[in-house]
Amino acid sequence: MAISITSVERERSRATLLSPVEFKLQTDEVSLDEAVKVSVRAKLEGGLVDAFRRATWQEAYAAHDILLRLQFGMSIRSGGQLFGKTIVSAKWVKKGILFWTRDANLTDNVTNMIWAMAADENGYNHFFEDEQGVRDFLFTFTRELSFLPVSLGRGEHRLHAEVFVKWWRHTYIERGQVAARSPSISLKVR
Amino acid sequence: MVLSQEYEEKKTVEYNVIKKTQSICPECNRILPATIFERDQKVYMTRTCPDHGETEELYYGDYQMYLKFSSYWDDGKGTMAPNVAIDNCQCPANCGLCSNHLSHTGLANIIVTNRCDLTCWYCFFYVKKGLEGAYVYEPDHEQIRNMAKALKAERPVPGNSIQITGGEPTLRDDLPEIVRILKEEGVDHIQLNTNGINIALKPELAKIYRDAGVSNLYMSFDGVTAKTNPKNHWEAPYAIDACRKADLGVVLVPTVIKSINDHELGGIIDYAKQNIDIVRAVNFQPVSLTGRMSKKEREKYRITIPDAIKRIEAQTNGEVTADDWFPVPSCSPITHFIESLTHKKQYELSIHFACGAGTYVYMSKGKLVPISQFVDIKGLVEYLDEKADDLNSGSNKYMTIAQAALRINSFVDKKKQPEGLNLGRLLFNALVRHDYSSIGQFQMKSLFLGMMHFQDKYNQDEERLQRCDIHYLTPDLRIIPFCSFNVIPEWYRDRVQKKYGMPVEEWEAKNGEKLEDRLYRGQLRKVRPGMKAEAPTCATAEIYQKVSNLG
Ligand code: SF4
Numbered sequence: 244m245a246i247s248i249t250s251v252e253r254e255r256s257r258a259t260l261l262s263p264v265e266f267k268l269q270t271d272e273v274s275l276d277e278a279v280k281v282s283v284r285a286k287l288e289g290g291l292v293d294a295f296r297r298a299t300w301q302e303a304y305a306a307h308d309i310l311l312r313l314q315f316g317m318s319i320r321s322g323g324q325l326f327g328k329t330i331v332s333a334k335w336v337k338k339g340i341l342f343w344t345r346d347a348n349l350t351d352n353v354t355n356m357i358w359a360m361a362a363d364e365n366g367y368n369h370f371f372e373d374e375q376g377v378r379d380f381l382f383t384f385t386r387e388l389s390f391l392p393v394s395l396g397r398g399e400h401r402l403h404a405e406v407f408v409k410w411w412r413h414t415y416i417e418r419g420q421v422a423a424r425s426p427s428i429s430l431k432v433r
Numbered sequence: 434m435v436l437s438q439e440y441e442e443k444k445t446v447e448y449n450v451i452k453k454t455q456s457i458c459p460e461c462n463r464i465l466p467a468t469i470f471e472r473d474q475k476v477y478m479t480r481t482c483p484d485h486g487e488t489e490e491l492y493y494g495d496y497q498m499y500l501k502f503s504s505y506w507d508d509g510k511g512t513m514a515p516n517v518a519i520d521n522c523q524c525p526a527n528c529g530l531c532s533n534h535l536s537h538t539g540l541a542n543i544i545v546t547n548r549c550d551l552t553c554w555y556c557f558f559y560v561k562k563g564l565e566g567a568y569v570y571e572p573d574h575e576q577i578r579n580m581a582k583a584l585k586a587e588r589p590v591p592g593n594s595i596q597i598t599g600g601e602p603t604l605r606d607d608l609p610e611i612v613r614i615l616k617e618e619g620v621d622h623i624q625l626n627t628n629g630i631n632i633a634l635k636p637e638l639a640k641i642y643r644d645a646g647v648s649n650l651y652m653s654f655d656g657v658t659a660k661t662n663p664k665n666h667w668e669a670p671y672a673i674d675a676c677r678k679a680d681l682g683v684v685l686v687p688t689v690i691k692s693i694n695d696h697e698l699g700g701i702i703d704y705a706k707q708n709i710d711i712v713r714a715v716n717f718q719p720v721s722l723t724g725r726m727s728k729k730e731r732e733k734y735r736i737t738i739p740d741a742i743k744r745i746e747a748q749t750n751g752e753v754t755a756d757d758w759f760p761v762p763s764c765s766p767i768t769h770f771i772e773s774l775t776h777k778k779q780y781e782l783s784i785h786f787a788c789g790a791g792t793y794v795y796m797s798k799g800k801l802v803p804i805s806q807f808v809d810i811k812g813l814v815e816y817l818d819e820k821a822d823d824l825n826s827g828s829n830k831y832m833t834i835a836q837a838a839l840r841i842n843s844f845v846d847k848k849k850q851p852e853g854l855n856l857g858r859l860l861f862n863a864l865v866r867h868d869y870s871s872i873g874q875f876q877m878k879s880l881f882l883g884m885m886h887f888q889d890k891y892n893q894d895e896e897r898l899q900r901c902d903i904h905y906l907t908p909d910l911r912i913i914p915f916c917s918f919n920v921i922p923e924w925y926r927d928r929v930q931k932k933y934g935m936p937v938e939e940w941e942a943k944n945g946e947k948l949e950d951r952l953y954r955g956q957l958r959k960v961r962p963g964m965k966a967e968a969p970t971c972a973t974a975e976i977y978q979k980v981s982n983l984g
């Protein structure tokens with residue numbers, strides 16, 4: 244018996260990856276009472292990103308599978324993987340929301356009515372006129388944080404960022420989670 | 434027609450374009466592409482008809498509230514039994530419902546008569562004798578039964594809530610029989626839309642309606658002074674008192690018009706508060722501007738949901754703040770969670786976020802305490818979304834219930850929660866055990882404050898219409914969204930009433946009475962010198978003395 248694999252099933256089988264995590268310190272030397280500003284940037288690639296596109300939106304919408312929730316987490320840690328400690332962390336959610344658009348530029352009103360908007364971590368919706376715009380907004384993040392280095396204490400420290408992204412099961416993707424770690428960089432606290 | 438490139442660029446430079454939708458030309462009903470944009474922190478809609486030019490209209494009076502409310506976007510499941518099977522979505526031209534409609538019926542209206550006992554000059558809903566083409570529309574019992582059957586046939590969620598409306602429905606002497614028919618067809622919730630005058634005149638009607646199966650009255654109440662509420666200022670207190678005696682809940686329904694009664698929204702809430710033992714809700718309706726109106730006139734009267742919400746904050750001295758309101762689809766995560774738990778499709782409120790908003794206020798020590806002041810609503814709905822995702826992804830149901838039992842309480846601030854209320858338990862019982870028995874107790878001391886901005890030809894947005902869940906049932910067994918039925922009456926309301934009605938003269942001959950015989954003669958209005966009233970005047974009645982703003 245021939246087994247037919249739909250395009251959706253093919254998408255589901257491809258792995259989702261995190262791009263190398265970019266981790267930057269605004270300055271590599273601070274005093275104990277001075278805030279350390281860091282930025283972390285990462286991007287999802289592969290499976291989920293490829294699956295969340297117009298060709299699958301229509302099918303998902305028909306199954307009333309309209310909300311893609313992505314949970315992001317990030318922590319800045321000092322020391323090694325085993326004995327290190329978390330200095331600061333953050334968690335947030337972004338959403339891809341499928342909806343029936345009435346934008347005449349995006350739909351022919353007959354077959355391709357479903358479009359996606361993206362909600363930021365405050366829940367505010369953003370509309371895009373191209374698919375790539377929706378995906379870039381959803382699957383890429385740059386996060387800036389600041390902290391006081393008191394918990395680190397004076398001296399030379401090695402810091403790194405750990406990032407994870409989690410999602411749940413949908414018609415176009417299985418439940419999953421990816422995590423990655425940035426290379427370490429030095430911070431001197433005076 | 435697509436807006437010209439030049440036009441698009443001009444708008445983008447001058448204004449912050451939010452998104453594109455579709456609307457109609459208020460002159461010729463042509464379906465047009467429309468742009469929603471922000472200017473000076475307000476949201477507008479514009480479109481250009483090749484024949485009648487541009488129409489720009491205020492869409493939402495506060496951009497920040499628009500942003501907050503739009504975050505609760507949730508397209509519904511729709512209904513799988515469309516009457517109009519059509520691929521090409523052409524809202525609002527094919528309502529019936531058509532296969533593209535996105536919400537099942539939340540509340541179905543049945544017009545039982547278009548006769549009325551009042552003759553308000555601004556009303557388009559009642560038959561005006563002497564006008565060419567005036568038809569009396571009164572569906573018979575069989576038609577009404579069939580309409581109820583059509584509602585119950587909706588899938589996956591059968592309709593379960595009907596509003597009997599008019600005209601003035603209490604003019605039909607067979608109203609109790611109509612209610613019984615709807616009950617026989619399995620309709621649980623029956624709301625009676627009325628001006629309350631007949632009930633004020635004949636208080637025994639309240640019990641008769643209640644015994645027949647009416648769940649609550651939906652009573653027009655436009656203000657707390659005779660000037661702002663000429664319709665039933667004198668009669669409403671008597672109708673409320675009759676309902677109190679019959680234990681028939683009342684929803685007050687003010688139509689809010691800028692420059693006319695928008696200064697009395699706080700007074701109306703205050704009046705509801707005084708009658709909280711029987712008034713269950715106040716449902717404000719920012720005016721829908723019917724008929725041809727100049728831009729200047731529209732600006733004079735137009736009020737939108739955020740404007741009304743801000744006035745309520747000011748007029749209740751901050752008891753009910755703007756932050757306490759949530760758009761109707763904010764309830765969706767609750768539905769999704771219960772669906773994931775039960776694997777059964779549930780009744781959902783999936784209207785567009787710009788259509789309606791609401792909040793629950795709880796009465797504590799003489800003050801109204803909005804639910805959002807002791808419940809983290811945003812946190813709770815996000816948590817329920819996550820748990821629904823867990824369940825849909827194969828997480829263990831019993832483990833999820835156990836987690837929810839521990840967690841739901843953490844969204845309730847027990848220090849701020851009104852005395853005697855255990856909302857955490859109530860929520861858990863309702864969400865997880867589907868035990869709604871204690872909700873009745875909550876409702877006894879609470880008021881629902883709601884708002885729905887019915888559309889008109891100037892602000893009509895097809896994106897909203899396609900998600901409408903307030904519908905009309907018609908004798909041809911169509912189910913027509915409210916804002917098609919009434920916004921384009923020439924396509925819907927008038928046609929239906931002409932087809933299934935009869936000329937006024939024929940109705941009068943058949944029934945042996947004149948249309949004007951049942952007009953209200955003002956028996957309960959203020960006693961003028963030398964006149965005898967049938968009942969004490971409202972102005973002197975104790976019931977009205979409590980209203981702070983009495984004019
Ligand atoms: S409003 Fe609903 S029923 Fe009417 S044409 Fe649009 S989708 Fe169809």
Ligand code: SF4
Nearest residue numbers: 788886887901915916
């Ligand atoms: S009746 Fe009008 S305002 Fe209400 S949900 Fe329907 S479209 Fe929206």
